[in-house]
Amino acid sequence: MESPLTSELLQCAICLGELEDAFALPCLHSFCSQCLQGHISVSQKKVSKTLKLKRFPCPTCRVWINSPGSGVLDFTKDFRVVKLKDALKEWKKKGSSEKILTCGLCEKDFSDPLDHYCADCQKYLCAQCCTYHNSHSVLSNHIMFHVSSGQGENESIKCTVHLDEQMKYHCETCSLGICVKCIMEEHGNHKVINVQYSSNPQKVEMRNSMSQLQTQLSLLNEVMFNLTSIEGHIRSQHEQTKLQIRKHSNKMINHVYQEQSRLLKETDVDYQQKYDDLSRRKENCKGFIHHLTNLQSKLESLLRVPDINTVLDNFQSLLKDTQDTETMEIYTKELVDIPKCAQYMSSNVGKLGHIIYGDQTTFKPTCIDLHKKYGHSDQIPGRIYESRVKGRQDMKLFHGRSSPIASHPVDHKPSYPVAKLLCHIGGKGTKQYQLSLPYGIAFSADEKLVVAENGNGRIQMYTKEGVFLKMVPLPRCCPRSLSLLKDQKVVFTDENEKCLKIINLETFEISSITNRYTERTVSFPFGVASLCDGRFVISDMIYETVTLTSSTGVIEKQLGEEDPSNVYDNPSYLATDSEDNIFVSDSGNHKIKVYNKYGMFLFQFGNDGVKEGQLRYPKGIAVDNNGLIYVADAGNDRVVVFSRLGFFLSVLVDRKYGIERPTGLAYSPTGLLAVSMPDKHEIFVYQLDNSIPSQF
Template structure:
């Protein structure tokens, strides 16, 4: 039986794998970094450039292009972290046979090594170990026994973080020129960078390191998305195979009834099914390769940057900072989330024909139905049904049913030839709907198909449902299941309703203890369906799970970081995942990280740009921009995700887009901005640039009327939910 490799041998094998160039398959020589964070030998990259007529440097692994600097391949960023791996490799070679190790520190080379000093990177004997412990010059050195080294091989060798020297003046480069993004020495500062802003590396390295690490946040999320996408693609791959098997079984069962007459037809259909299934699998395989490339790029980015920061000196890290941050941003900007969604679906089905005996020569059909997932109310929408067996003459039947009203919309089916059918429908009611498609009296695979019917803005304003008997409802939000979350201010509770308005559960922990609420105001939902509540009475921000379990509670009364003076509005930025809380009494907006640790805040009292007078609510759009309703100044201000002022729109007025007491705001999936007005008791709709589109509502207690519309939520269908504070209800509009 073969002897199991030692821990050192296994670690050495892993390190050697990381030290081999993917082009020449030899250990790296002068390793260079591409913009995709893959590393290759300099001479290998120069060969690639030489053989490429366009002069484009394309990564051999992921095919991402890297722009060449004027100096060519030699001007690319050096992968200095690779040198640390060579140091580890050298030490691992020695420890493969620890019984043969001799002391490398003292003159008695016959003494057996028993420990390892990480700072000296030498194996030492017992006497040298004692000297390390007793002599002041070795203070801070980490000495570990060989047994401990075996269990901690990853941390075997400390990175050699040496400051680089200036190639012009042969001095240590201890300064960083911020405009140029370069390391400089004192002579460079005097002669070349005289009027430039600079900093001492040792003093500012931590802030620069944090900036680099912060830039990795979107990459981490994209890597998680690619991981999830690969799982989904593998799952869809299995579903298609399983679904194809089910269809095959169905085909077999039908054909067994009239086997002799349908043997030939069965073979044809099975061949068609196999061909279609293989075509889908081939398409999925191609898509999987695309996602794997995205995953590889982002994984390489994270691994390289973190290892470089861990193993490189401050100078090395800052030397690469500008290029790395630029490369990271390019990597983030080129990410297309649409690539992650499986392009193929299990939309194939077997449809048996009527009159089996007479129609045995063309018995059964495989068909695919392509349904638009988003329709516009009062606008003609077309879906398509395609038969893989074009000789089948059974036309499909279809109808569109609103899930809110149960009303059916008539569908028109037209044959387009070659087994293709066009299904047209013109929805009259907005909201979630279902398209039912039948062939030969049986529903096709996937039916009913979900269709999001979005009402055109010019038609918006019809009340389709009302949730009554609430106690001063303030905040309103929607979770991924379409449940309606309402903060009842006077009751001190948060109530959750089904999409049809039935009460499901309540967060009713009223009080002043941690996790309890006195006067809940704004509510929001994060990407994990957790519920965020601002509690004005206790000056707190609370996070609950969808089921109501307390996850976190932050804040107290005061003006320090993370403290509140009457918090009132809250939103979650879908781009950066951060939580924004409007502090009415402090005239500012607090920014929290997704784990509710305090990040920063912006705003002050006043009427200038970026100042507030009675801020009430906050929302964000698809690009991450933040919108704040500034009631006292009769306007909406727009900010960057970090709180930088961008623009404002609409001033004081009494209608037609002129705001009067704006108190609530919401931005939908099309970046349309909905503003609830206390003074006009209406909801006004604008583009994200502030162009007025329409208003609906007036003061009163009838359907479609308001008394203080304090919060707004909009679902993917454009259905608008408004908390009607003074009338103790939530009205739903389409």
């Protein structure tokens, strides 16, 4: 008559036996005293190395509980178990002696035995009173038992035909329980077995299965305990890691603020020194101006005097003052270039932690600086004289009507380049002479045109007249941009594997530049250009960066990092000139940006529009031997020419000549210019004439 709920309440979750000397944990789960003590000892051995506090998990709910100092005696003894056992004994005695047919609350009599018993109230309840009993807030915590309304364990089941006989047999033919009289009457020739003897093997098998289940349950509980311990260890490591990160970050932030304060002080001191120097220069200049103004006024006054005697009397003194001012006509750039005192930043300003920025301020080059750099300083109008005044330090004066910086050379009539079509290559297809998405093109030193086909995954080579020479297969590659190297090698960007690759055009051997930064920095390498020293420049269309790397692909510098506001928008094609200056097509910003070979910004030109000097989504760039810059203005369907300083010169070819969305440009030393148009799967090759504007 004992219900499954009663067995569960009196069962120890550790030994799976009946609770003996039970103690209750703070989570209200009870266990045998010996079982609980053993569980605490084992738990502390496993987790004491990783946890600062000695704790153990509850075997039932896995809640962590602090270990007591005096063992299980520090926990509360569970008197509920004792009370429950006493109530169960009394209930068993009453149930074995008589069947309860009267409800203890409503006192109604029922024909069938009652199914519910309250251990706290010690009353049998009907179904209606049991529902009311459990819903009441005061009585809801009482322990209720479900009593089976069937026969007792010692009572036998009666036969359904002969009610006074016990059902001791089972007819397998009819699948029916029968008694001895049924065997004598209707089931005499049927296959009959004894129920008691036939069920013994099944009971043995079920007991064995139950033993196996208990073993597996014990193993799973152990696994759960280990997993819970690991969970606590991971949580502890997680919190420690976060704490260390916060501490380290605070140290770095404090260091940055300290360095910021130090650098600001140094900058203020440096500024004050430069300001004092400029103030001294201005005062000296004012003195020179005052001296010469007085001398000029005296000369003008003397010229207006009609009396010749007065002129002769003052002539000697004024002539002496004039002769004392010895004027030397020499060319100097001290007052044209930015004075040294204006190079503002101190050389001590360098690296701050791991934040790298320029060691000095970069000034935008003036026209004079760029003209002098390219050997045209003699075209600057105006003259600069150095005057030496007796009794004073050197002074420098401008002679001429206009400032040299504001002047623009107009001495000679410009001669712009003219393009003459040599040949037409391509047409969509996979055969030789046919092309599919020819994005990257370049001329070799012997004027062979190298074409990277993105659609066909190969490289083709042609003569300048468009005669097919060779096809180089690129297995599992999608080349986009390329640049020629030494020893018949080509470096190209592979869209398929998102990396740089080098191929030998003679042996067809391909090698990947699998460097340390490609996985971390480059997500979609698009454009590539090579410098004379073997370094590479790579543009990335995903991270929108332009990176200067070594010959092995190790990152050296991010172009434009000195100015956070100078961001790229879809940087694509790259080019270099004879001085290794780097040209970047910032397509989304409709600009061309120029850097020197060290990655320092020089200047930029272009803006969005369709007029002369404006660009719309520029792509390929080519620079000739004289420094003229050719730009594929894809959005305007034209190729335009700029001077080496970024001044617009002319439109070379446009849609009137069949140009549609030009993308790649290639220049040869003899004046050949190739233009690729991937949308048409074609390439035009031109011969350039008059490609040296005289004033540039």
